[in-house]
Amino acid sequence: MADIADLTALIEPEVKALGFDLVRIKLFGSGDDHTLQIMAEDPKTKQLVIEDCAAISRRLSDVLDEADPIEEAYRLEVSSPGIDRPLTRLHDYREWAGHEAKIAATELVEGRKSFRGVLGGIEGEDILFTDAKAGDVRIPFALVHDAKLVLTDRLISATMPLSSDGADEFETEE
Template sequence: MADIAELTALIEPEVKALGFELVRIKLFGSGDEHTLQIMAENPVTKQLVIEDCAAISRRLSDVLDEADPIEEAYRLEVSSPGIDRPLTRLHDFMEWAGHEAKIATTETVAGRKSFRGTLKGVEGDDIQFKDNKAGEVLIPFAAVGEAKLVLTDALISATMPLSSEGADEFDTEE
C-alpha cells in the first residue's frame, strides 16, 4: 500500500489549487479491490456539490496517473465529508464545538480509549471534551485515532443545505 503522507503531499496542493480543503485521504481494500477515498470541502460551505467532486476527480486522475504512487489497481472516490463528518484536523474540533462526537484514541486517555460526548473546543494541542461517562477530559490531538460527529437534530439544524432551490418544486401523483 502507498504511504498516506506521500499521497497527501501529492494530492493536497491540487485540491487547494481548485479552492477546496482536504479533509481526509484513506486507502483501503484488499486483494484486487482497493479504493483511494478523498474527502474535501468548500471552506465556506463545508460541503461539496457533485460538480466539485467531478472537478477534483478529473484533476487528481491526471496527477495520480502521471506520478503513479499506488502499485495496486484502485478506484478513486471523491466525496464531501457529509453531515456526520470525520474530524481529522485540530481546527475541526474547534469549529464543531458544541456538537456531539465520538472519539477513539490510539492510547489510553483518562483511563479510556473510547469517548462519546460534546466537543468543547481546543486548548493548545488538546481537545476539550465532555464525555457522557467520564466528564470533562483533555484529549491530546496526537492520540486521536478516529473521530466523527454524531448525527443529532442540533447538527442537522446547524448544517444548512447548499441550496434549497427547487425543494418545493416536485410533482406528485394523486
C-alpha cells in the same frame, strides 16, 4: 499499499489549487478491489456539490496517472465529508464545538480509550471534551485514532444543504 503521507503531499496542493480543503485521504481494500477515498470541502460552506467532486476527480486523475504512486489498481472516490463527518484536523474540533462526537484514542486518556459526548473546542494541542460518562476531559490530538460527529437534530440544522435542487421529491397519499 502507498504511504498516506506521500499521497497527501501529492494530492493536497491540487485540492487547494481548486479552492478546496482536504479533509481526509484513505486507501482501503484488498485483493483486486482497492479504493482511494478523497474527502474535501469548500472552506466557506463545509460542503461540496457534485460539480466540485467532478472537478477534483478530473484534476487528481491526471496527477495520479502521471505520478503513479499506487502500485495496485484502484478506484478513485471523491466526496464531501458528509453530515457525520470525520474530525481529522485540530481545527475541526474548534469549528464543531458544541456538537456531539465520538472519539477513539490510541492510548488510555483518564482511564479510557473511547469517548462520546460534546466537543468543547481546543486548547493548544488538546481537545476539550465533555464525555457523557467521564465528564470533562482533555484529549491530546496526537492520541486521536478516529473521531467523527454524531448525527443529531442540532447538527442537521447546522449543516443544511446549499441547495435541494435535484433532490428527489416524494408525494404522499392523504
